Amino acid sequence: MQFIDLAAQQCQQLPDGRTIREAVDARIASVLDHGRFILGPEVEELEGTLSAYVGVNHCIAVASGTDALLSALMALGVRAGDEVITTPFSFISTAETIALLGATPVYVDIDPVTYNLDASKLEPAISTRTKAIIPVSLYGQPANFPVINAIAESHGLPVIEDGAQSFGSEKNGRRSGSLSTIGTTSFFPSKPFGGYGDGGACFTDDPELADRMRRVSRHGQARRYFHSDIGVNGRIDTLQAAILLGKWPNFEQEVEARGRIGAAYSRKLQAAGVTTTPQLAAGNKSVYSQYTVQVDCRTEVQAALKDQGIPTAVHYPTLLCQQPALRCEHISCSRGCSTPVAQSVSQRVMSLPMHPWLSEADQDRVVNALVTAINQTSVSFAA
Numbered sequence: 223m224q225f226i227d228l229a230a231q232q233c234q235q236l237p238d239g240r241t242i243r244e245a246v247d248a249r250i251a252s253v254l255d256h257g258r259f260i261l262g263p264e265v266e267e268l269e270g271t272l273s274a275y276v277g278v279n280h281c282i283a284v285a286s287g288t289d290a291l292l293s294a295l296m297a298l299g300v301r302a303g304d305e306v307i308t309t310p311f312s313f314i315s316t317a318e319t320i321a322l323l324g325a326t327p328v329y330v331d332i333d334p335v336t337y338n339l340d341a342s343k344l345e346p347a348i349s350t351r352t353k354a355i356i357p358v359s360l361y362g363q364p365a366n367f368p369v370i371n372a373i374a375e376s377h378g379l380p381v382i383e384d385g386a387q388s389f390g391s392e393k394n395g396r397r398s399g400s401l402s403t404i405g406t407t408s409f410f411p412s413k414p415f416g417g418y419g420d421g422g423a424c425f426t427d428d429p430e431l432a433d434r435m436r437r438v439s440r441h442g443q444a445r446r447y448f449h450s451d452i453g454v455n456g457r458i459d460t461l462q463a464a465i466l467l468g469k470w471p472n473f474e475q476e477v478e479a480r481g482r483i484g485a486a487y488s489r490k491l492q493a494a495g496v497t498t499t500p501q502l503a504a505g506n507k508s509v510y511s512q513y514t515v516q517v518d519c520r521t522e523v524q525a526a527l528k529d530q531g532i533p534t535a536v537h538y539p540t541l542l543c544q545q546p547a548l549r550c551e552h553i554s555c556s557r558g559c560s561t562p563v564a565q566s567v568s569q570r571v572m573s574l575p576m577h578p579w580l581s582e583a584d585q586d587r588v589v590n591a592l593v594t595a596i597n598q599t600s601v602s603f604a605a
């Protein structure tokens with residue numbers, strides 16, 4: 223069994239009768255024919271398709287989810303001496319991009335139910351140096367944007383949704399990417415809308431921010447060989463945009479399948495009653511980028527599942543505030559941070575195989591093996 227079965231994806235049939243592989247092959251061939259490998263027409267087509275789907279006026283396709291975050295922070299003018307508030311429970315990019323600009327990540331603990339930034343702890347973390355807030359929509363469900371946005375607005379602060387894991391999810395009927403000042407996402411192959419390489423995007427309704435993000439992600443170039451800003455080479459490849467467009471017609475079906483499989487996992491695991499299951503906050507629709515449970519004796523449970531040929535993963539075993547690269551002395555942080563919920567959760571979470579083609583039989587195999595492993599490890603733990 224695969225943790226995420228990307229090979230199965232290529233065999234899926236699109237509404238026009240072709241497989242994803244055939245559609246992607248045709249898109250790649252078209253790029254090889256026209257030869258506009260940098261910022262070819264597929265980039266603009268992808269941006270138009272994604273902005274319409276997300277429900278915002280502007281999409282800027284970039285080279286990765288990391289570049290999307292960097293472009294967003296640079297467009298907002300974040301620099302040395304600034305603070306950016308975020309969650310300690312995320313992939314490194316969320317804080318790495320803040321530190322790369324010489325700013326300081328300030329961590330707010332997570333909600334014990336959704337694992338997203340705890341909005342009730344946000345306000346005390348805001349200081350005169352705060353320049354932006356980056357909540358992460360972890361494991362596929364949006365953070366508490368109505369409350370976070372209201373607090374941010376009362377302080378005149380922009381909010382960037384790190385939606386690398388949540389493209390396709392919704393909060394109160396609005397899609398991830400449209401939930402705050404700027405939304406970012408990743409097209410890393412294992413993400414809900416994954417390409418076959420690196421890619422990412424920024425979303426916003428603000429025309430000035432859109433303009434700045436486009437500029438900074440393209441060497442700060444205002445016009446050919448005239449550079450108004452310091453920027454980066456953060457362009458998405460035309461080939462990657464073409465691949466994403468080839469896969470696009472299947473995406474909504476994949477989102478539906480993810481929701482269905484996530485709900486089925488939860489039903490089966492709740493019936494067994496041996497572990498926590500993901501809980502969705504009111505108004506949230508998750509894309510289950512990860513299906514993550516909490517277990518005691520995680521190392522033993524993972525080993526028992528591995529013996530049964532079932533892969534698992536831990537997202538994330540080390541908090542951002544504990545990463546050697548982000549130690550306080552490296553990022554000029556004297557604020558300290560108190561994140562006991564994230565600390566406890568990071569020691570217990572474990573993600574199960576999850577993708578839109580996970581069969582009912584495989585779901586049952588995972589659930590049965592997990593129940594057996596938990597029962598066995600808790601017996602031997604007690605003994």
Ligand SMILES: Cc1ncc(COP(=O)(O)O)c(C=O)c1O
Nearest residue numbers: 286287288313315386408409410
């Ligand atoms: C929460 C989060 N933010 C940012 C990123 C960075 O995306 P990318 O790998 O496309 O740079 C990831 C990717 O794993 C992620 O999970």
